[in-house]
Amino acid sequence: MSDDLPAADACLPPAIPHRRRPRYAGKNPRRFEEKYKEHNPQRYAATVAKVLASGKTPAGTHRPIMVAEILAVLAPRPGELAVDCTLGYGGHAREILAHLLPGGRLLGLDADTIELPKTEMRLREAGFGPEAFTVVRSNFAGLPQALSAQNLTGVDCLLADLGVSSMQLDDPARGFSVKLDGPLDMRMNPQRGFPASALLEKSSPAALTKLFQENADEPRAEKLSLALAGKNFSTTARLATAIREALPLVQKEQADLTVRRVFQALRIAVNDEFSALDTLLRHLPACLNPGGRAAILTFHSGEDRRVKKAFEAGLRAGVYAEIAPEIIRPSPEERRSNPRSSSAKLRWARKIAA
Numbered sequence: 636m637s638d639d640l641p642a643a644d645a646c647l648p649p650a651i652p653h654r655r656r657p658r659y660a661g662k663n664p665r666r667f668e669e670k671y672k673e674h675n676p677q678r679y680a681a682t683v684a685k686v687l688a689s690g691k692t693p694a695g696t697h698r699p700i701m702v703a704e705i706l707a708v709l710a711p712r713p714g715e716l717a718v719d720c721t722l723g724y725g726g727h728a729r730e731i732l733a734h735l736l737p738g739g740r741l742l743g744l745d746a747d748t749i750e751l752p753k754t755e756m757r758l759r760e761a762g763f764g765p766e767a768f769t770v771v772r773s774n775f776a777g778l779p780q781a782l783s784a785q786n787l788t789g790v791d792c793l794l795a796d797l798g799v800s801s802m803q804l805d806d807p808a809r810g811f812s813v814k815l816d817g818p819l820d821m822r823m824n825p826q827r828g829f830p831a832s833a834l835l836e837k838s839s840p841a842a843l844t845k846l847f848q849e850n851a852d853e854p855r856a857e858k859l860s861l862a863l864a865g866k867n868f869s870t871t872a873r874l875a876t877a878i879r880e881a882l883p884l885v886q887k888e889q890a891d892l893t894v895r896r897v898f899q900a901l902r903i904a905v906n907d908e909f910s911a912l913d914t915l916l917r918h919l920p921a922c923l924n925p926g927g928r929a930a931i932l933t934f935h936s937g938e939d940r941r942v943k944k945a946f947e948a949g950l951r952a953g954v955y956a957e958i959a960p961e962i963i964r965p966s967p968e969e970r971r972s973n974p975r976s977s978s979a980k981l982r983w984a985r986k987i988a989a
């Protein structure tokens with residue numbers, strides 16, 4: 636062996652310590668943390684492709700919704716500046732970034748302290764360096780401050796894809812899921828505020844009735860509030876059971892929908908989602924450059940109503956040159972291949988040019 640050659644070991648990638656796969660009962664892993672193949676997509680690409688083909692989202696990932704439609708309305712161009720207010724898994728951000736380069740830049744905001752570092756690492760590994768991609772842990776209600784901290788006065792494209800990511804929804808430890816048992820938390824930023832369990836425990840029946848009605852149009856709000864207010868539910872499963880027990884005469888399908896609505900109402904309250912959206916919509920015109928485009932993806936009527944009203948008011952006031960004449964929905968193919976896209980509604984607005 637020549638002295639010039641590196642030792643054989645130096646040519647090998649660093650050894651990855653062998654980890655035993657998690658133990659699980661039965662033939663296939665069922666729980667989030669047991670799905671070791673889905674958590675390792677590079678190594679188990681075929682398994683991940685199979686999960687996707689079945690219309691499911693692989694554990695620990697998120698499938699961006701209406702990508703083509705969003706790119707069409709935002710029309711990002713090389714050299715432009717964009718902000719993704721809800722970075723999530725970075726699916727939309729990655730697509731937008733590809734259109735901004737060379738010379739452009741994207742700021743990715745998210746409140747989620749758990750997923751944000753993972754997303755940053757993923758996009759860095761995909762080749763987006765700090766000159767093109769900046770990550771900011773922030774609520775989008777603080778967009779003006781986030782921009783001025785980067786010495787920016789406005790952006791050319793803005794995206795907000797509201798609600799929760801599949802990573803948050805599918806991880807039982809986050810407490811968002813109606814199907815998986817976990818602590819009743821629901822905070823996007825677990826370092827701030829109070830979990831849903833604390834909210835229920837400190838709420839009066841009257842306050843809870845209002846919350847269920849305003850956040851989820853829940854028709855049985857009063858009855859449910861009497862059963863749930865002031866009680867201590869430490870886990871998602873206990874809360875789901877209590878909701879069903881409060882409605883003994885309601886058929887299972889209807890009860891399932893009620894459980895979903897109550898979870899949605901609590902999540903919105905825990906994360907103060909409506910007030911964050913109202914604040915973003917108020918600041919939006921000032922955060923867009925002349926001719927700047929904004930796209931907002933909503934998932935229920937409470938969100939869509941706010942976006943529609945704000946965009947229409949901006950058009951009347953002459954702040955926006957044009958807004959979406961009607962909502963844009965996912966194609967039937969997308970709804971089929973990704974059922975989580977079903978309730979999505981896209982609206983857009985374009986600021987006047989000068």
Ligand SMILES: C[S@@+](CC[C@H](N)C(=O)[O-])C[C@H]1O[C@@H](n2cnc3c(N)ncnc32)[C@H](O)[C@@H]1O
Pocket residue numbers: 697698699700720721722723724725726727728744745746747750773774775776796797798799800801823908911912
């Ligand atoms: C539907 S996901 C976005 C997915 C993303 N578009 C993608 O392609 O991966 C919504 C994300 O928005 C974040 N989020 C929700 N409300 C927020 C707020 N007010 N401020 C900042 N981030 C927020 C959530 O933590 C979540 O990561």
